[in-house]
Amino acid sequence: MAEYAANGQEPEILFWVGCAGSFDDRYKRVTRAFVQILEHVGVKYAVLGTEESCTGDPAKRAGNEFLFQMQAMTNIEVMNAYNVKKIVTACPHCFNTIKNEYPDLGGNYEVIHHSTFLQQLINEGKVAVQGGESFKGKRITFHDSCYLGRANNIYEAPRDVLAALDADLVEMKRSRANGLCCGAGGAQMWKEPEPGKKDINVERAEEALGTGATIIASACPFCMVMMNDGVKNKNQEDNVKVFDIAELIASAEGLN
Numbered sequence: 001m002a003e004y005a006a007n008g009q010e011p012e013i014l015f016w017v018g019c020a021g022s023f024d025d026r027y028k029r030v031t032r033a034f035v036q037i038l039e040h041v042g043v044k045y046a047v048l049g050t051e052e053s054c055t056g057d058p059a060k061r062a063g064n065e066f067l068f069q070m071q072a073m074t075n076i077e078v079m080n081a082y083n084v085k086k087i088v089t090a091c092p093h094c095f096n097t098i099k100n101e102y103p104d105l106g107g108n109y110e111v112i113h114h115s116t117f118l119q120q121l122i123n124e125g126k127v128a129v130q131g132g133e134s135f136k137g138k139r140i141t142f143h144d145s146c147y148l149g150r151a152n153n154i155y156e157a158p159r160d161v162l163a164a165l166d167a168d169l170v171e172m173k174r175s176r177a178n179g180l181c182c183g184a185g186g187a188q189m190w191k192e193p194e195p196g197k198k199d200i201n202v203e204r205a206e207e208a209l210g211t212g213a214t215i216i217a218s219a220c221p222f223c224m225v226m227m228n229d230g231v232k233n234k235n236q237e238d239n240v241k242v243f244d245i246a247e248l249i250a251s252a253e254g255l256n
Contacts, residue, residue, distance in 0.1 A: 001014065001046045001047070001048050001049075001051070001082045001084075002049070002051070003046075004046050004082075005082055010082075010083060010085075011044045011045050011046040012043055012044040012045060012086065013043060013044075013045045013046075013086045013087065013088045013112075013117075014045070014046055014047070014048070014079070014082075014084045014086065014087045014088070015034070015035070015038070015045045015046070015047050015087075015088055015089070016047075016048075016052065016087050016088065016089035016091075016094055016098065017031055017047055017048075017052060017089075017090075018055070018089060018090070018091040018093075018094045018221070019054050020091060020221030020222075021090055021091065021221065022052075024221060024225075026224065026225070026228070027090075027221040027224065027244075029247065030090055030221070030224075030244040030246055030247055031090065032256075033244065033246045033247040033249075033250035033251075033255070033256060034090055034114055034246040034250075036250050036255040036256060037118070037121070037127065037246060037249060037250055037253070037255065040127075040253060040255055041121055041126040041127060045088075048078060048079075048082075051078050052075070052078075053071060053074055053075060054071055055071065055072065055075065055093070055094050055097040055098060056068035056069070056070075056071035056072045056075075056097065057093045057094065057096070057097045058093075058187050058189070058190065059071060060097070060101070061185070061186050061187040062187035062190070069105065072097075072101070072102060072105050072107070073105055073106075075098075075102075075107070076102060076105055076106055076107035079107065079109070080106070080107070084109055085109060085110060086109065086110045086112070087109050087110070087111045087112070088111075088112045088113075088114055088117045089111070089112075089113065089114065090113075090114040090219070090221075090244065090246060091220065091221055092113060092145045092146075092147035092148040092151075092152075092219065092220045093147050093220070093221075093222065095111055095112075095113045095147065095148070095152070096147040096151050096152060098111050099111035099152070100151075100152075113148060113152075113154060113157070113219070114219070114245075114246055115148070115154065115157040115158040115161055115219045115245055116154060116157040118157075118161045118245065118246065118249055119157040119158075119160045119161050122160070122161060122164045122249075123160075127164075127249060127253060128253070129164045129165060129166075129249060129252040129253060130252070130253070131253060131254040132250075132251050132252050132253050132254030132255065132256075133251045133252055133254070134166075134252070135165040135166060135167040135215075135248065135252060136165075136166045136167065137167070137168060138167045138168065138214060138215060139167070139168045139170055139211065139212055139213040139214055139215070140162055140165070140167045140168065140169055140170070140213055140214075140215040140216075140217050140248075141169070141170050141171065141172055141208050141211045141213040141215075141216055141217070142158055142159060142162060142169065142171075142175075142216075142217045142218070143172070143179070143182065143204065143208065143216060143217070143218050143223055143227055144175060144176060144179035145182075145218065145219055145220035145222075145223050146179070146181050146182075146185050147185070147220070148219060148220065149176060149177065149179055150177060150179070155176045155177070158217070158219050158245050161245050161248075161249060162217055162245060162248070164249075164252075165248060165249075165252055167215075170211040170212065170213055171211070172207045172208055172210070172211055173207055173210070174207060180200070180203065180204050180207065181200060181204075182200065182201050182204055182220075182222060182223040182226035182227060182230075183199060183200030183201040183204070183226050184201075184222035184223070184225065184226045185222065189222050189225070199230075199233075200226075201226035201227065201229055201230040201233075202230050202233050202234070204226070204227065204230060205227060205229075205230025205231050205233065205234055205236075206230075206234065208227065208230075208231075208240075209231070209234060209236055209240060213240065214239065214240055214241070215240070215241055215242075215243055215248070216231070216240060216241070216242045216243075217242075217243055217244070217245055217248060218242060218243075218244055218245075219244060219245050224242055224244060227242045228242045
């Protein structure tokens, strides 16, 4: 964004990378996949780079409203200074926070989750999903992120994106509005689970494995970690892989 501003220009979108997309080794691959798609279709985008900090979502969920507002105000001041209008992010937690909670603090933007953005690109014919890996006949199941689904009512966009792959999309017993949390929401990501009979991510992984799918698709960094751990718990990591929808599209386009 600093380079765009220095040249007196504004990008079409600000790509909000998020903490996971910046620092988590697994989710960096999702960031790269999404950027490859943006480059491929010629979308003018920018990132904040070192000027981007955590949205404050984990602090707020853990009950530290003061820290949340400090982090949020810092980001809002930076984005307003750059006259940011449209934000795309691959993290439902960032998406929910910037879209629904930043307006109260003076941050008013059009915020789009990358599943919706990819759906738009496919509908416009800009992403043809050909030339790379074929997913025809492969069984894929989609895990609904709480902050994408129940919190923001986005259920069809990621499924429409997966439908473009011409794969066999199979639903888990609990899906859409009845989907089961991966176990990381509400700042649970940062602590060990309370004692019980079974961890939530193991329960969810069992549901996913029960569909017979060889690919579990997700659209959230928290969900990706939890589903990966759940699959490993069942010793199925060699047979079943967890991918973000952007990775699947990039692979189908032959971009990676």
